[in-house]
Amino acid sequence: MTSSAIAVSGLRKAYGDKVVLDGIDFEVAEGSVFSMLGPNGAGKTTTVNVLATLLKADAGTVRVAGHDVATATKQVRASIGVTGQFAALDDLLTGRENLQLMADLKRTPSGDRTVSQLLERFDLGESADKMAATYSGGMRRKLDLAMTLVGRPQIIFLDEPTTGLDPRSRRTMWGIVRDLVVNGTTIFLTTQYLDEADELSDRIVVLDQGHLVAQGAPEELKRQVPGTHVRLRFADLDDLDTAARILPGATRDDQELALRVPGEGDSKSLRAILDRLDEHMINAQEFSVHTPDLDDVFLALTGHASTKEEAK
Incomplete structure (x- = not known):
């Protein structure tokens, strides 16, 4: 355990x-x-x-x-x-000196060896003796x-x-x-x-x-967050109209000639959607399955959209 x-x-x-x-x-x-x-x-x-x-x-x-x-x-x-x-x-010290200062403050045994190992580990060897400000x-x-x-x-x-x-x-x-x-x-x-x-x-x-x-x-x-859906895109408005009529709960985007159909996103539900289109001789030029991401989770759970601001 x-x-x-x-x-x-x-x-x-x-x-x-x-x-x-x-x-x-x-x-x-x-x-x-x-x-x-x-x-x-x-x-x-x-x-x-x-x-x-x-x-x-x-x-x-x-x-x-x-x-x-x-x-x-x-x-x-x-x-x-x-x-x-x-x-x-400390921008006035080199990378190596910054690490050495920390090793001295922590009284690290074999400080020089530790510093060298860390410089190598973090791929900083070539810049080790340059000022941190650079x-x-x-x-x-x-x-x-x-x-x-x-x-x-x-x-x-x-x-x-x-x-x-x-x-x-x-x-x-x-x-x-x-x-x-x-x-x-x-x-x-x-x-x-x-x-x-x-x-x-x-x-x-x-x-x-x-x-x-x-x-x-x-x-x-x-x-935990609903929102999985299949996105279908069609060649013309007639196909979009028919697909929107035969697929209940779908949301249409006329500009993109696209349809968003709620579903589980698994093979069974996807097959059911495609079979329904075949019954009416409609061909979807493109289809893709979209599942919620952590942005959707964040919004659903907190009521706030995620931002690129400092989240404290």
């Missing part, structure tokens, strides 16, 4: 009359990627701050790496790494994560690790995250990109107004 890297029960936090977290419960399995999603003001940052011992909870119990965050703060901090949205680098956005994010790994933390909190990165750099970071998990590290991810959560996460929780409104694997969450 998989052990829990993080266990949260009845977590509550309020600021005056404003309740930010209203008794939430969740667990994070060791060696997994766990994502927390939610609109602005949902309580995600407050949750992370409590787990990282930066903020005290008003009620509830929180255990991180087996330690109580309230009574074993030192042990928790020794077990975690935190990478914020903005790279915490690094691209992707290089800065990689160096920042490398600095987090100096102390070999069991659990890493990643706050929007790919914000502002180009698609190639984003995928590079995804590969790094996967490698970390393969090697046993637990990742707690907050992200504004729902495709990123879908791509990386073993489990997702959705937080809204201080409450957990859903949790599960990405595919489980997507199955």
Whole structure:
């Protein structure tokens, strides 16, 4: 049975009359990627701050790496790494010097060897002796994560690790995250990109107004939201008219000569639609099956469309 890297029960936090977290419960399995999603003001940052011992909870119990965050703060901090949205680098130092500084602060045994290994691991060897101020956005994010790994933390909190990165750099970071998990590290991810959560996460929780409104694997969450449909496109308006008449519940788009037909998306329901068209000698030039994605889940569960703004 998989052990829990993080266990949260009845977590509550309020600021005056404003309740930010209203008794939430969740667990994070060791060696997994766990994502927390939610609109602005949902309580995600407050949750992370409590787990990282930066903020005290008003009620509830929180255990991180087996330690109580309230009574074993030192042990928790020794077990975690935190990478914020903005790279915490000293631009006046080189990449190597930034890593060496972190190794010195953490009193890492064989610090020079650790620094060299991390530079190689993150493909920063050629730029190691250049000022961090000259690094691209992707290089800065990689160096920042490398600095987090100096102390070999069991659990890493990643706050929007790919914000502002180009698609190639984003995928590079995804590969790094996967490698970390393969090697046993637990990742707690907050992200504004729902495709990123879908791509990386073993489990997702959705937080809204201080409450957990859903949790599960990405595919489980997507199955909870209706909206699977078949999209058909026709050659002319006559075929579209006939198809709209014989397929109940369909929604038409005259400009695109397309029809959206609700369905389960499985082979049986798709065959029934195509057989119905054949009965009336109608040919669909194109058809495709569309299923809900995490954007649909986010909107359905929180009442807010996902944005590219900072979702805290």
